[in-house]
Amino acid sequence: MRDFGDLEAAVMDRLWTWAKPASVREVLNDLNKDRDLAYTTVMTVMDNLYRKGWLTRELDGRAYRYVPVSSRQEYSAELMREVLDHSGDSATTLLRFMDDMSAEEAEAVRKALRRRQKRTSAG
Structure with a gap:
């Protein structure tokens, strides 16, 4: 197990704080209050966290909603x-x-x- 990178940590922090499923767009909008990120950047980070086993996801329409696996x-x-x-x-x-x-x-x-x-x- 390793520590998260900066953007991974920022994504996980939001998901842990919100304690509800969230889309890439919701996370992006919140992250962009502090910095300027592209949708694809956040989508890649969240997909990587999913592939590493840190997030689960469920399709909601055309987008996934992500939830942390652990608190x-x-x-x-x-x-x-x-x-x-x-x-x-x-x-x-x-x-x-x-x-x-x-x-x-x-x-x-x-x-x-x-x-x-x-x-x-x-x-």
């Missing part, structure tokens, strides 16, 4: 997993990461660990 949070978790796997020492890397967590983030981790412990104890 922004799921994508971020996969990136974090990849970083941990390649760190050489995932436990130490995770502990260093946790040193920078806010109190709210640390509490969320504690709650998740308690839920996980209950699941593994019950199973």
Whole structure:
């Protein structure tokens, strides 16, 4: 897995934020508020994201409507997993990461660990 390119990230950001199927034209119109892109450029990027497995699409009339396969949070978790796997020492890397967590983030981790412990104890 790799990080998105700049335009791929901009497309995914819009689709994640909107949380609804969107056409190339809708994404293009929003992207063109910040830059000047051609329809074919955005269409190619979205088709590439579809072919890479990041988007699904459904034909709506003559155009496709695209939806992300995973949420922004799921994508971020996969990136974090990849970083941990390649760190050489995932436990130490995770502990260093946790040193920078806010109190709210640390509490969320504690709650998740308690839920996980209950699941593994019950199973």
